[in-house]
Amino acid sequence: MSTYPQRVRDNILPLSVGSTLPEAFEEWSFTERTEDHEQPIETCQLCEQEALRYHFEIRNSLTNKILWVGSQCILKFGLSVFESGRRLSESDTKKKLERLMQQMRLESCMRALEKLAIAEKNKILSNALLYYRKNKYLSPKFAFVVLWRLRSNKIDHSPSFFKINLKRDKYQNDLRGMSLGHVHTIWPALSSSQRDMAIRMGHSAPNAA
């Protein structure tokens, strides 16, 4: 089995002009294209790490070759990421990649909601879809209906990707008044501070299955 740096070298040098890794890395930059494979089934074409869900495309500016890699490789090897023609610093690159990942999670939620709205002709669900598209979060009550119906319809989705808003008093009251079963349905979508809030309201965490 080849070692990790050797793998990286074998994958990138034949597609680059430079003959050393640092020279080669200089030629590559992120193209802004991303792909969500829905499941962790893909491989990084640079380091060969497996079980990736998200792919980021990089291109060599001299050879025009492309590779689909994991975000970690972009960070680890300091590959160029641009915004409005400006090369981003390491911390801004990290923020940008995280933002793109967030966007892909949102789109994945939207796709699940669209399938659900087609599967069940239901006013609440079509309203939830419009609401989520506009606000990028759900109220606790909407979240319960959406996650419950997604599960019942066996529509592939990641509950933790949905965002719930608890900033308004009304939403907090809704959460306070929810049955424990409903709270547990939306639990994966709650952030850790939102879970703390639910516990302060008297709810308990689901048992770790």
Ligand SMILES: [Zn+2]
């Ligand atoms: Zn990689």
